[in-house]
Amino acid sequence: MITLSKLLQHFPKPYLLVLTFLFLLMLVIGFWSSSQAPDGLESTTTNTRLTLDLSPKLPTESAQPLAPAPSEPQADNWTSVTVKSGDSLSTLFQRVGLSAQDVYRVTQATKKSQSLSTLFPGDTLDFVLDNGELQKVRHIKTPLEQIIISHQGKGHYTVETITRQPIIEARFVQGIISSSLFVDGQRAGLSQKKLMELANIFGWDIDFALDIRKQDQFALIYEEKYLDDALIGEGQILAAQFTNRGEVFNAIRHSDGNYYSPKGYSMRKAFLRSPVDFFRISSKYNLNRKHPVLKTSRPHRGVDYAAATGTPIKASGDGKVIWRGTKGGYGRTIILQHAGIYTTLYAHMSKYNSKVKKGSRVKQGQIIGYIGSSGLVTGPHLHYEFRVNxxxxxxxKVKFPNVKPLNKEQMEDFKPVANTILAQLEAYRLGTPLASN
Ligand SMILES: [Zn+2]
Structure with missing residues (x-):
């Protein structure tokens, strides 16, 4: 300061006045621009954010982590709050010191997209605050989708949804049955969900409760979804094979989402092979047994499914109820008539589905009643009969009528896809996977 005052002494007074004025002017400008700083900052982060926001949409850059984005060097300072049950936007905003007006503005901005309308306990909301002013709110809905609401100035907010595409990879799994599809499938690394899907694909041809034998085999190719090299979920089964007592069943997924045999016949049939979910079956009956109550050998004209009392029984096909009531040794029984020539019978029920009455129409898979031990039985089971004419x-064993196969035009799309994926499946099975290209 001494040097400065010495320096100033050399200036004549008019010059000093001008200098003082200029100095004050600079101060004013400096103050004015610094008061505009948040907007200035906002525009630079907007640029960064834009490039960041766009990049995840490019599949080639999908390896870039979505959030919190470490590739943003002057990273926003996010404050996170976890949604608890009973929370609303207001309580969450309050928790980071925001006002009802902020809630109102953000609600207005998200009104159309409904982006913040579904928050679940355990979700987090992330905030960027600047001197107590809300700059951004972020809701990471899933690893593949997040929403960012950004302040554009003057209380105006914009909403953007950032989505990413996972990388889909095909996975091959195979196994040999030694106890059940459920046990051996899990041992081979299949999830419960995939096993149910597999059983549902072949469930029209194979009864997974009673048909399965040791040395039966399964093989399938299904999709896995990866994000940043981490497995985030499973996709569809693309092709599957089940060998039951030497008979090979193949199923390929078509673009319509259904499964077909290589010849284009739907895997879905007019009848379910089993009216009880295979994993609900607790034990098997010996079909050559002496009648447990009558102690005599007599023809057994149906199949018995032993399962806990109350296990749901499904209609094996679309049809009409022609009998609902007690029928001698059968106990509580339902008989369905299907498409003229077929009837199915379900006996020993503990109770009926109250909505299913004589004359009711039922859909395939609809629950018609529950397993029990009414009639002449020693333990709870379903006795099931199938009659043709x-x-x-x-x-x-009965051959079920096929549902309409793919037509010629559909086959033109289906055939090459089916051939390729089956060749792939076969190659994997033999341990000589084809090069993927
Ligand atoms: Zn029986």
Whole structure:
């Protein structure tokens, strides 16, 4: 300061006045621009954010982590709050010191997109605050989707949804049955969900409770979803094979989302092979047994599914209820008539589905009643019969009518896809996977 005052002494007074004026002017400008700083800052982060926001949409850059974004060097200072049950936007905003007006503005901005309308306990909301002013709110909905609401000045907010695409990879799994599809499938590394899907694909051809034998085999190719090299979920089964007592069943997923045999026949049939979910079956009956109550050998014209009392029984096909009531040794029984020539019978029920009455129409898979031990039985089970033109058929063996196959035009799309994926499946099975290209 001494040097400065010495320096100033050399200046004549008019010059000093001008200098003082200039100095004051600079101060004013400096103050004015610093008061505009938040907007200035906002515009630079907007640029960074834009490039960041766009990049995840490019599949080639999908390896870039979504959030919190470490690739943003002058990273926003996010404050996170966790949603608890009973929380609303107001309570969450309050928790980081924001006002009802902030809630109102953000609600207005998200009104159309409903982006913040579904928050679940355990979700987090992330905030960027600048001197107590709300700059951004972020809701990471899933690893693949997040929403950012940004302040654009003057209480105006914009909403953007950032989505990413996972990388889909095909996975091959195979196994040999030694106890059940459920046990051996899990041992081979299949999730419960995939096992149910697999059983549902072949459930029209194979009764997974009673048909399965040791040395039966399964093989499938299904999709896995990866994000940043981490597995984030499973996709569809693309092709599957089940070998049951030497008979090979193949199923390929078509673009319509359904599964077909290589010849284009739908895996879905007019009848379910089993009216009880296979994993609900607790034990198997010996079909050559002496009648447990009558102690005599007599023809057994159906299949027995032993399961806990109350286990749901499904209609094996679309049809009409032609009998609902007690029927001698059968106990509580329902008989369904299907498409003219077929009837199915369900016996020993503990109770009926109250909505299913004589004359009711039922859909395939609809629950018609529950397993019990009414009638002449020693333990709870479903006795199931299948008749064609009044003649008993073995429900495990009877050939079911096919649902309409793919037409010629559909086959043109389906055939090459089916051939390729089946060749791939076969190659994997033999341990010589084809090069993927
Ligand atoms: Zn029986």
């Amino acid at each position: 009044g003649v008993h058929k073995n429900p495990l």
